[in-house]
Amino acid sequence: MSLRVYDLAHCRAGDKGNTSNISVICYDAKDWPFLREVLTPERVLKAFGHIAGGPVRRYELPNLKAFNFVIENALGGGVTVSIAQDIHGKSLSSFMLGIELPEPAT
Amino acid sequence: MRDSIRIGAGAGTSDDRMTPALALAERGALDFLVFECLAERTVARENLARSKDPEKGYTPSLNERLRMVLPACVANRVRIVSNMGAANPLGGARAARREARELGLGELLVAVVLGDDVSSIVSDRPGLKLMENGEPLESILPRMVSANAYLGADVLAEALGTGAPIVLSGRVADPSLFLAPMLHSFGWSASDWPRLAAGTAAGHLLECTAQVTGGCFGYPGKKFVPDLANNGYPFVDAGADGSMVLGKTPGTGGRLDTMTCTEQILYEIHDPTAYITPDCVLDITAIRFTEEAPDRVRVEGAIGYPATDTYKVTIGYRDGYIGEGEVSYGGIDAVARARWAGEIIQERLRARGFTYEDFRVDLIGLSSLHGEPPGANRPEPYEVRLRVAGRTPERKAAHAIGFETRAMHMHGPGGAGGGCEPRVRDVLAVKSVLLPKHLVNTQIVVEGTL
Secondary structure, eight states: OOOBHHHHEEEEEEEETTEEEEEEEESSGGGHHHHHHHSOHHHHHHHTTTTOOOOEEEEEEGGGTEEEEEESSOSTTOTTTOOSSSTTOTTHHHHHHTOBOOOOOO | OOSEEEEEEEESSTTOOSHHHHHHHHHSOOSEEEEOOOOTTHHHHHHHHHHHOTTOOSOTTHHHHHHHHHHHHHHTTOEEEEOTTTTOHHHHHHHHHHHHHHTTOOOOOEEEEEOOBOHHHHHTOTTOBOTTTOOBGGGTGGGEEEEEEOBOHHHHHHHHTTTOSEEEOSSBOHHHHHHHHHHHHHOOOTTOHHHHHHHHHHHHHHTTGGGGTTTTTOBTTTBOOTTGGGBOOEEEEEETTSOEEEEEOTTOBSOOSHHHHHHHHTTTOSSTTOEEOSSOEEEOTTOEEEEEETTEEEEEOOEEEOOOSEEEEEEEEEEEEEEEEEEEEESTTHHHHHHHHHHHHHHHHHHTTOOOSEEEEEEETTTTTTOOOTTOOOOOOSEEEEEEEEEESOHHHHHHHHHHHHTHHHHSSTTOBOOOOOEEEEEEEEEEEEEEGGGOOOEEEEEOOO
């Protein structure tokens, strides 16, 4: 099994309009620089490519050993008009956790 | 003046669980209990309810919630602050007073916040720009059913100043419901940005109740939540100096710690240096959480900037219908039969001349939540539920989706089971505009006399 976000961090997803925000919070602060290097907005947009149009912005919160990913055009128009089953995209946090990462250099 | 007050969170959405609020009212040693019950589109929905019955239009669960907590709140002198007034705060106040009377609690005063309904103000300004797409408000004005400004803590604090045990509003910013008792109790100035930021951060952490006490959190074998079935609601001990310590109802399950607080402080935040509320602009990048005792977390480091000179206004408008249908397949080639059925349904809807603004075929059990990434090669589940949904301006076209999906029992691939009644719902969409604060007139009305 390759390394996944799940192994290093926990997540929660929220919605505002057609935008999803998903936090990525390290269990251990020492993993934050590694995630900063590999969990780029590009990698996240690529993983979410079949769900969201993007763009993806990444905000860095080193004090909280966290990142906040803001993914635009991700919720089928937004909670009020979406025909998806998960109109809020709350389950997208689990998709973020499943993103595979390159192994860190040892 | 008090040095410290305790404010509890009793609801984080109109459908939130009720019994944890009762536990908090009974055992939480609270001064204030907040019920936050409005999502983006709920005020629009309640406006429609009010147009059918002028006494309706407040949050439908108001009666049941107040009936449950009022005896404990009156006995323990806990004041209630809530946006359950929704589209009819005066009607909500009358309902609250009826509940109190029927419980034998006498004539309770209810202070009502008016002024969030700005539909006539924005109607006169069709050139206002919609924040989502830059189009003028004019483009949706003919279909508008509601326009409500997110009012702030200042007007709620003014309502608390009347001394009424219950304060009811319509649309207000969620954290403002928690900040208001602090403004009222401590007399903070409306430009005391550091304290307003501290109170706003605490309010943001509390506004979704159980989401900061172990709800929406656990993963088996990874993130444990003790006694989740019996989880408790949170409160904040707010100090006059701006100190904030979170706790939760004694004797309940769940967890409150740095991890749950970090997930919730980032919940529904975009730029973490600029979370805009009517009260201030909050920067959470320097926030620190300290676990002072089990289930007690100190929150420090919120930074506040001056509030903007506009209110965000949510415009609700009619936007057609969503139709849905579901049916299940199991066993050999379940997925292939479900896909085949999806194609047949689409072909029949096309043949009947229906078109859709948006349309999707989901396989529940395989791809309904996260889609199917190219090359994912997921193992096929033993059973799968086909879900077909579409949005359209025509009610008949929306109904046809569920109708044709249910017909898979007799007119589709073999072995379809468990089809459901066709579902159709009205779409109440929302968009936003910014309105200069000086155009909005707020007012406090006290319902009832002693």
